[in-house]
Amino acid sequence: xxxxxxxxxxxxxxxxxxxxxxxxxxxxxxxxxxxxxxxxxxxxxxxxxxxxxxxxxxxxxxxxxxxxxxxxxxxxxxxxxxxxxxxxxxxxxxxxxxxxxxxxxxxxxxxxxxxxxxxxxxxxxxxxxxxxxxxxxxxxxxxxxxxxxxxxxxxxxxxxxxxxxxxxxxxxxxxxxxxxxxxxxxxxxxxxxxxxxxxxxxxxxxxxxxxxxxxxxxxxxxxxxxxxxxxxxxxxxxxxxxxxxxxxxxxxxxxxxxxxxxxxxxxxxxxxxxxxxxxxxxxxxxxxxxxxxxxxxxxxxxxxxxxxxxxxxxxxxxxxxxxxxxxxxxxxxxxxxxxxxxxxxxxxxxxxxxxxxxxxxxxxxxxxxxxxxxxxxxxxxxxxxxxxxxxxxxxxxxxxxxxxxxxxxxxxxxxxxxxxxxxxxxxxxxxxxxxxxxxxxxxxxxxxxxxxxxxxxxxxxxxxxxxxxx
Amino acid sequence: xxxxxxxxxxxxxxxxxxxxxxxxxxxxxxxxxxxxxxxxxxxxxxxxxxxxxxxxxxxxxxxxxxxxxxxxxxxxxxxxxxxxxxxxxxxxxxxxxxxxxxxxxxxxxxxxxxxxxxxxxxxxxxxxxxxxxxxxxxxxxxxxxxxxxxxxxxxxxxxxxxxxxxxxxxxxxxxxxxxxxxxxxxxxxxxxxxxxxxxxxxxxxxxxxxxxxxxxxxxxxxxxxxxxxxxxxxxxxxxxxxxxxxxxxxxxxxxxxxxxxxxxxxxxxxxxxxxxxxxxxxxxxxxxxxxxxxxxxxxxxxxxxxxxxxxxxxxxxxxxxxxxxxxxxxxxxxxxxxxxxxxxxxxxxxxxxxxxxxxxxxxxxxxxxxxxxxxxxxxxxxxxxxxxxxxxxxxxxxxxxxxxxxxxxxxxxxxxxxxxxxxxxxxxxxxxxxxxxxxxxxxxxxxxxxxxxxxxxxxxxxxxxxxxxx
Numbered sequence: 001x002x003x004x005x006x007x008x009x010x011x012x013x014x015x016x017x018x019x020x021x022x023x024x025x026x027x028x029x030x031x032x033x034x035x036x037x038x039x040x041x042x043x044x045x046x047x048x049x050x051x052x053x054x055x056x057x058x059x060x061x062x063x064x065x066x067x068x069x070x071x072x073x074x075x076x077x078x079x080x081x082x083x084x085x086x087x088x089x090x091x092x093x094x095x096x097x098x099x100x101x102x103x104x105x106x107x108x109x110x111x112x113x114x115x116x117x118x119x120x121x122x123x124x125x126x127x128x129x130x131x132x133x134x135x136x137x138x139x140x141x142x143x144x145x146x147x148x149x150x151x152x153x154x155x156x157x158x159x160x161x162x163x164x165x166x167x168x169x170x171x172x173x174x175x176x177x178x179x180x181x182x183x184x185x186x187x188x189x190x191x192x193x194x195x196x197x198x199x200x201x202x203x204x205x206x207x208x209x210x211x212x213x214x215x216x217x218x219x220x221x222x223x224x225x226x227x228x229x230x231x232x233x234x235x236x237x238x239x240x241x242x243x244x245x246x247x248x249x250x251x252x253x254x255x256x257x258x259x260x261x262x263x264x265x266x267x268x269x270x271x272x273x274x275x276x277x278x279x280x281x282x283x284x285x286x287x288x289x290x291x292x293x294x295x296x297x298x299x300x301x302x303x304x305x306x307x308x309x310x311x312x313x314x315x316x317x318x319x320x321x322x323x324x325x326x327x328x329x330x331x332x333x334x335x336x337x338x339x340x341x342x343x344x345x346x347x348x349x350x351x352x353x354x355x356x357x358x359x360x361x362x363x364x365x366x367x368x369x370x371x372x373x374x375x376x377x378x379x380x381x382x383x384x385x386x387x388x389x390x391x392x393x394x395x396x397x398x399x400x401x402x403x404x405x406x407x408x409x410x411x412x413x414x415x416x417x418x419x420x421x422x423x424x425x426x427x428x429x430x431x432x433x434x435x436x437x438x439x440x441x442x443x444x445x446x447x448x449x450x451x452x453x454x455x456x457x458x459x460x461x462x463x464x465x466x467x468x469x470x
Numbered sequence: 471x472x473x474x475x476x477x478x479x480x481x482x483x484x485x486x487x488x489x490x491x492x493x494x495x496x497x498x499x500x501x502x503x504x505x506x507x508x509x510x511x512x513x514x515x516x517x518x519x520x521x522x523x524x525x526x527x528x529x530x531x532x533x534x535x536x537x538x539x540x541x542x543x544x545x546x547x548x549x550x551x552x553x554x555x556x557x558x559x560x561x562x563x564x565x566x567x568x569x570x571x572x573x574x575x576x577x578x579x580x581x582x583x584x585x586x587x588x589x590x591x592x593x594x595x596x597x598x599x600x601x602x603x604x605x606x607x608x609x610x611x612x613x614x615x616x617x618x619x620x621x622x623x624x625x626x627x628x629x630x631x632x633x634x635x636x637x638x639x640x641x642x643x644x645x646x647x648x649x650x651x652x653x654x655x656x657x658x659x660x661x662x663x664x665x666x667x668x669x670x671x672x673x674x675x676x677x678x679x680x681x682x683x684x685x686x687x688x689x690x691x692x693x694x695x696x697x698x699x700x701x702x703x704x705x706x707x708x709x710x711x712x713x714x715x716x717x718x719x720x721x722x723x724x725x726x727x728x729x730x731x732x733x734x735x736x737x738x739x740x741x742x743x744x745x746x747x748x749x750x751x752x753x754x755x756x757x758x759x760x761x762x763x764x765x766x767x768x769x770x771x772x773x774x775x776x777x778x779x780x781x782x783x784x785x786x787x788x789x790x791x792x793x794x795x796x797x798x799x800x801x802x803x804x805x806x807x808x809x810x811x812x813x814x815x816x817x818x819x820x821x822x823x824x825x826x827x828x829x830x831x832x833x834x835x836x837x838x839x840x841x842x843x844x845x846x847x848x849x850x851x852x853x854x855x856x857x858x859x860x861x862x863x864x865x866x867x868x869x870x871x872x873x874x875x876x877x878x879x880x881x882x883x884x885x886x887x888x889x890x891x892x893x894x895x896x897x898x899x900x901x902x903x904x905x906x907x908x909x910x911x912x913x914x915x916x917x918x919x920x921x922x923x924x925x926x927x928x929x930x931x932x933x934x935x936x937x938x939x940x
Binding site: 029031032033036037038039040041044045047048064065066067068069070071072073076088089090091092093094095096097098099105106108115118119122128134138139141143144145154155157325327328 | 499501502503506507508509510511514515517518534535536537538539540541542543546558559560561562563564565566567568569575576578585588589592598604608609611613614615624625627795797798
């Protein structure tokens with residue numbers, strides 16, 4: 001007897017599946033103000049794990065955390081011409097504070113390059129103060145006309161790194177280091193998303209940057225998601241905010257800067273990369289809960305066995321939750337953990353206790369089999385690493401299978417209906433890019449023929465990766 | 471030859487000393503919008519340690535983190551009458567978003583009881599869903615007329631816990647648990663501030679609460695600082711937002727609630743509790759850097775010895791920084807670490823390397839002495855625990871020495887010029903409290919004669935602690 005599906009099947013309606021999953025796995029709700037979201041405890045637990053893993057990598061890169069104000073004087077935004085042009089349409093503006101109309105309205109930060117440069121220009125005096133490497137974990141606001149939970153929300157959470165360097169080369173290398181060794185490493189090894197590292201075209205650059213590096217993931221429906229970006233800002237903001245230093249040679253020089261960010265959008269990317277028709281599948285290295293031990297029914301021996309196993313698995317270094325809510329039917333709880341994508345369920349009932357076994361259900365490869373209780377602490381760490389590898393492999397295989405080499409704009413548009421297209425950038429060019437854009441297809445990034453990140457838009461052999469995107 | 475003081479001496483001008491210290495130790499700057507602040511990396515490092523230690527205690531209490539939107543529809547605030555009356559004068563209001571005037575203005579959260587209840591009322595259906603225990607780490611905005619960095623800022627960072635319970639007793643006990651076992655434990659054992667745990671009078675309660683529990687610390691100038699509060703909300707917000715549940719008996723019941731918060735204000739409390747005329751003194755358990763190893767001058771053997779010692783101290787479980795910036799004069803660096811209050815400095819020069827020793831400078835008891843390099847990894851953990859205990863002892867001794875038992879309002883006002891006063895609440899009463907308030911003196915909290923937290927304002931033997939406060 002076929003059960004009614006818990007979620008709208010992906011093949012029927014991918015966006016509806018996404019929204020169903022977010023509701024039923026209790027990841028997030030829509031907020032009361034249009035485009036905002038409430039991140040529920042399970043969704044926030046995923047974000048906390050992302051934060052903690054990203055934060056460690058950011059600190060390893062020599063960066064310190066700090067905190068800059070939410071409110072930015074409107075006048076700051078206008079100092080860098082491209083920047084204000086990019087962000088003006090998305091700003092939220094505070095006009096009243098403490099019961100009075102403000103003399104100068106303040107904007108709620110859409111990003112912090114301007115206010116951070118105001119302080120960098122005070123803190124940086126000499127070459128000894130460089131490089132200055134700062135990051136902040138914060139909320140930002142960009143008014144969204146077509147919001148979608150996690151992917152495009154009026155308020156989102158992110159980290160934004162901001163650095164100042166003495167030379168162009170140092171800034172360029174640092175932006176590349178974050179791109180590959182912080183974001184790339186995190187996305188491959190923790191999120192298990194086989195992202196492509198590339199360079200944005202001029203059209204797709206961050207407002208105010210001279211170069212934007214990106215990480216693009218292919219989602220379950222073949223569309224692209226920009227999962228993080230690292231920008232070379234050149235001296236644009238330094239010029240606007242007079243951020244300069246006294247060189248060893250005694251001259252005043254403008255600093256060279258970078259900024260880089262990754263956000264709660266990654267939670268959306270996680271869902272759309274690894275989710276299936278039964279719910280989410282969380283990569284074990286990321287999972288807040290790697291193993292849930294379910295007591296099937298109220299029974300002292302069962303509860304005792306479940307708690308003892310839970311403690312032994314924790315001692316083995318795993319993140320474990322014991323589900324002893326036996327006043328909720330077992331079947332409903334099992335479906336719920338499947339929806340939430342916890343990698344391993346261990347189910348224990350009275351017969352299992354008598355036999356010294358448990359039922360092992362693996363969310364990622366699927367399937368269920370009985371296993372000796374005593375074997376689990378030794379067995380599970382290896383199985384979880386297999387699961388992690390499987391998700392990354394599936395992500396890579398999907399990207400490879402659904403990326404087509406094409407030779408014309410029409411072919412690119414056709415390929416973008418189900419996946420990505422690769423086309424030589426020399427053949428496409430900015431004119432071709434504009435034509436694609438008319439049909440909702442964008443150049444996600446430029447890559448070298450060998451998969452490297454090109455040094456410039458016109459490096460020989462550069463290929464454009466073209467897709468529809470979230 | 472006496473050196474010019476680095477900071478304004480505390481005895482000359484305590485508020486100016488506080489501001490000097492914050493500037494020179496590079497803890498924070500004023501933000502461009504009135505009352506906002508920039509938390510610099512060293513100040514933020516203190517906050518990160520506070521967050522991590524508080525977060526662990528909050529999770530141990532069974533609470534999960536989540537995130538609710540920054541923007542709250544103005545109409546939500548008005549649903550609980552006392553709440554809106556308390557917060558209306560401090561609100562920041564967004565009237566424009568995405569280039570258009572909004573149909574309904576939204577407020578920037580001053581606290582989140584209202585928006586959280588909107589969601590609790592959806593999530594709570596049955597007694598099985600209770601208790602619901604949620605916390606969020608977030609920024610909040612309260613327009614401040616007399617801002618002071620860390621102590622009272624228009625935007626500040628905090629955690630706010632929000633819980634819903636099936637019974638009055640469960641909510642009351644949970645508020646008390648957070649008060650004593652989360653906040654109290656953290657402030658005694660990490661911050662080393664000998665706070666008094668007490669109950670607020672009706673006049674000083676949180677807007678919308680039926681009872682507010684507080685932790686009050688005595689600062690270096692004898693004034694009080696409220697360092698955290700835990701509120702019983704009764705059913706006030708539940709009634710306003712229809713947050714109800716189906717009981718075991720099949721009836722619909724309103725939930726009982728708590729909320730509780732502690733903020734970046736604690737950084738101000740840390741400074742004013744432990745700082746001296748040479749700068750900050752950070753309790754070792756809290757300190758982001760417990761030990762700094764200074765290479766006195768550029769010399770391969772010195773740098774090598776400093777780095778080797780740093781690695782050995784890290785292996786001993788300490789948080790260590792190696793200062794090898796030998797292009798900055800040693801004296802300036804030593805003063806800087808003293809300002810920043812790092813508990814232990816280990817200074818290594820060429821003669822030390824030759825002798826196999828280093829100079830050990832302890833910030834908290836003061837003093838300097840030569841110590842064998844090899845002895846340091848074994849020695850320092852114990853010394854740091856001594857330092858931690860010394861700070862707590864000093865905090866307790868100051869509070870005891872500067873608290874006077876008084877019998878009249880005039881005496882209370884006089885005592886509040888230099889410290890705190892204790893007066894029987896039955897003698898003071900709400901009328902006496904109002905008279906004190908006219909002279910800028912407030913009842914910080916009510917405590918039992920034995921130091922316990924009274925169950926009600928009129929419990930026999932209740933004593934009022936009275937002071938000027940930040």
